[in-house]
Amino acid sequence: MDIAWGNDSELSESEFYNRVEDINIITSLITANPNSTPTLLLTGIRGVGKTALMKNIKNKLMKEYLVIYMDISKSDAYQEKRLDRISFMQVLYDSIIDSCKEKGLKTIDKTLKKMIKTNDIHIADIANYEYISLPIITTEKNYSKFANFVMKLPQNIYRQHAKEIKGIIIFIDEFQILRNLENIDSFLWFLRSNIQENKNVTYILSGSMSLKDEFIEKIAGNEGAFGGRMLTLEIRTFSYETTKKYMQEKAPELKFTENGLKQFYKCTRGIPAYINIFANILPQNERLDENNIKYEFKRKVSLLATHNINLWSRLTLQEQKIITSLLEKPLIRKEIAEKLKVTTGSISKPLVKLKNMMMIEQNGKEYNIYDEIFKLWLKKYKEENKVYPYREI
Ligand SMILES: Nc1ncnc2c1ncn2[C@@H]1O[C@H](COP(=O)(O)OP(=O)(O)O)[C@@H](O)[C@H]1O
Ligand SMILES: [Mg+2]
CATH class of the missing domain: 1.10.8 (Helicase, Ruva Protein; domain 3)
Incomplete structure (x- = not known):
């Protein structure tokens, strides 16, 4: 058998199946016009293979391009529940430097030192990339200097190495996590304006988002931060x-x-x-x-259902009860509130949270459990144990 484990995203060439068309579309968009790069948003449900696809493309292009892969969910800040604009920039910075090292772009050290000097950033150790220690950002002024510096860094690296690389590709995975950032709108606009200036850098954002997710609209919709400039590509399930x-x-x-x-x-x-x-x-x-x-x-x-069971075990009792109220059929908010014997107002926040976690999905006014397999698991649990697993699993 030549089949990867269900949680592996680093697939070998023989494990990686299908996706020929997606790969063709994405690579031809990247390579079409080296001086005017596109910005892409890959959407698709959890488990459909977005990360595996990005890593596959990375392997295909990393000979000719500097390819940077950044996973927001792998940052300490996110794991410790304090993801903010600063830690986003730090993770991006870290990923850029890592990829440069991997690629062996030798002069990066000098370039960095020079850039830091001209940007007037006084942050200890930032230039010593052999032993990267992340800059400590304390003030707002310091942050905005650092953010501008990081966002311009890829294009500057390209300028220095235009002879060695055809361009730079930056994958930002689990992008949907950013929706919980404070002032997300202005942050998206800031990203957009910088991304646009990076003429030789292709940005590919991706994350598990339901197609009905309002966040997609916020990023790539006509009124969204990237306006019509962002191309959206849905990664589909296997036929x-x-x-x-x-x-x-x-x-x-x-x-x-x-x-x-x-x-x-x-x-x-x-x-x-x-x-x-x-x-x-x-x-x-x-x-x-x-x-x-x-x-x-x-x-x-x-x-x-392991992934969803893990999520479930971290929910509050009320959030769990919202989910079980939807087991039989989709309900509107008022009906859920009635089932739980609470006010409609008291469940708005939990509903948003569950939606963001992709535990439930909103279709017009109706809410539904997102994952059919998780739904089955809950039903089966109830059948066998007469109760729902509200407490322990
Ligand atoms: N092209 C593929 N061929 C074979 N298996 C795949 C492929 N893409 C994904 N998978 C399987 O699906 C799992 C989930 O893929 P992943 O890329 O993590 O999904 P996503 O990032 O969309 O949540 C992988 O661990 C792998 O087992
Ligand atoms: Mg993924």
């Missing part, structure tokens, strides 16, 4: 045909009957993360018909 070929090629040990495979697709909904987790735990060299798949799915659904 049935793709999934079929994928299994035939990469998992010949799984002996699906035709209906078995159809059921497999129904359970995983074409989401590569789910396809891979499920394929990795199915019995090999045994007949897998519709009933076998249903049986295995029911037994192992908690493995597929």
Whole structure:
């Protein structure tokens, strides 16, 4: 079997399947006009393969380009719940320097020192990139100097190394996290104006966002910070045909009957993360018909729902109750409030939070549980234990 684990985003060339068209579109956009680079937004649900795709493109282009990959969720600041504009800039700075080192852009040290001098930034150790210690930003004035410096850094690096590299590509993953920043609107405008000036730098933003997410509008909509200038590309789930070929090629040990495979697709909904987790735990060299798949799915659904179960365990009781109120059918806010016997006002904040976490989705006025597999897991738990897992799992 040649199938990656469901949480691995560093896929080998033989594990990485499909996406030929997405790769072609993105690379041709990057390479089309070296002096006028596009800004892209990759959207798509969690587990569809955005990160894997970006890393694949990174590997393909890193010979000719300086490719910087930054994951906001991996920053200490985010993990410690204090992500702000400063820590965003620090993570970006860090990622830029890391990639330069990886690429062996030798003169970067001198260049940096010079840039810091001319920008009048007095921050201890910033120039010593062999032992990067992040600058300590204390004042607003200091921040804005640093932010401007970091945002201009890629274009300056390009200028210094135009002979060695064709351009610079910056991936910013888990971008949706920024929606919780204070003054996000002005921050997006600040990013936009700087990104525009970076003529040889392609920015590719990505994050798990439901297509109905208002944040997408805020970034790439006509009235959004990037206006019509940002190209949005949705990364889609695998089709049935793709999934079929994928299994035939990469998992010949799984002996699906035709209906078995159809059921497999129904359970995983074409989401590569789910396809891979499920394929990795199915019995090999045994007949897998519709009933076998249903049986295995029911037994192992908690493995597929791991990510959402983790999120669930961190919710408040009220947030959990909002979710269980939606198990039977989508409801509008008033109906949820009635079910919980609280006022509609008291659930507005939790609703926004759950939406941002992609636990629920809003469709017009109605709210719905986002992930079908998580929904199944909750139902099954209730069936077996007579209660919902509000406390412990
Ligand atoms: N092109 C692909 N071919 C095979 N498996 C993939 C592919 N893309 C994603 N996967 C599987 O899906 C999982 C989730 O992918 P990931 O890139 O982390 O999703 P996202 O970033 O959209 O949440 C990966 O760990 C991998 O197992
Ligand atoms: Mg990802």
